[in-house]
Amino acid sequence: MSAPRRPVRVLVCDDSAFARKVLRDVLSRSTAIEVVDTARDGIDALEKIATLRPDVITLDLVMPNLDGLGVLAAMPPVDAPRVVVVSSSASESDLVVRALEAGAITAIEKPTALATERLYELAGAVERAVLLAAEAKVHPASATPPVTPAAPFALPRHTRTKLLALGASTGGPRAITRVLAALPASFPVPIAVVLHMPVGYTEAFAARVNETSVLDVQEARDGLELIPGRAIIARAGMHLSVVREGERTVCALDVLPLETPHRPSVDVLFRSAAKLFGADVLGVVLTGMGNDGLAGARDLVAAGAQLIVEDASTCVVYGMPRSVAEAGLAAAEVPIDAMAGEILARIAAGAER
Known part of the structure; x- marks a missing residue:
């Protein structure tokens, strides 16, 4: 008989104390997830990543001291946690795209940027995102070689591919x-x-x-x-x-x-x-x-x-x-x-x- 699978260990990072509370609450409802701690900004998150070694981090992008993109850039090259971006609104769309290009696994949007009970609407989406991220393979941006543009490619006179x-x-x-x-x-x-x-x-x-x-x-x-x-x-x-x-x-x-x-x-x-x-x-x-x-x-x-x-x-x-x-x-x-x-x-x- 195989041993029971251990819960996915999650660190919640958000500069809003209310958002941290909501995310901890909704994720803790899942028996497949263990919230190991919360972080108030990017610097706090990096310190806790180093000591707690979570499997997944939920990451706000707009934070003081060090933002979400800074956290992604500073991720350890080996055994980095998977990242689920939790964005405030579509107004952060460029930041979200940059985070996904930098290695975040997926992104979900908060139903409101305000500290209201509507944040609890995240429950199902954030749980699914964390469990998906836990199964993903991590390829840190720092370990990815830069893209080398292809050499000029002569347009064939007769190309079959349309x-x-x-x-x-x-x-x-x-x-x-x-x-x-x-x-x-x-x-x-x-x-x-x-x-x-x-x-x-x-x-x-x-x-x-x-x-x-x-x-x-x-x-x-x-x-x-x-x-x-x-x-x-x-x-x-x-x-x-x-x-x-x-x-x-x-x-x-x-x-x-x-x-x-x-x-x-x-x-x-x-x-x-x-x-x-x-x-x-x-x-x-x-x-x-x-x-x-x-x-x-x-x-x-x-x-x-x-x-x-x-x-x-x-x-x-x-x-x-x-x-x-x-x-x-x-x-x-x-x-x-x-x-x-x-x-x-x-x-x-x-x-x-």
């Missing part, structure tokens, strides 16, 4: 940022990206990636044209499909279908790409929880398209890529820092066919 479609979830902001930052400005096909993020954050994410990439990176909107060198990030809360509008390929946004676990859904993007371009799609599934993208991957492969997935060694959560690989749909499993090179090689090979 679309690069990427999907990701937990750990996806950093993974997508690294892939897009490593692609050249002369990238010969349009890119469509679905990432599971809270509503209100994808615009800030697209703007951040646009700053670090030589590509034109934009949040999706109806009718936005997909052109070579442009990467389109699906808007949180809306499915992204690719459709034909006359001679142009454009974005189409819709809340339907409603029954998908995620909106946007990687499956919806992949299926629309398979319908429109058939074999002329390169699909990529990056780190993420669950199996969103599996059904769409089946459609792509049935149409003759290629699928590559992120290797387990670099995934924060090896869920989405694993489901595709175990179904026998992946042409290759590639570590994240080799993904851009693999994409370029496959597009070049397709151009030669």
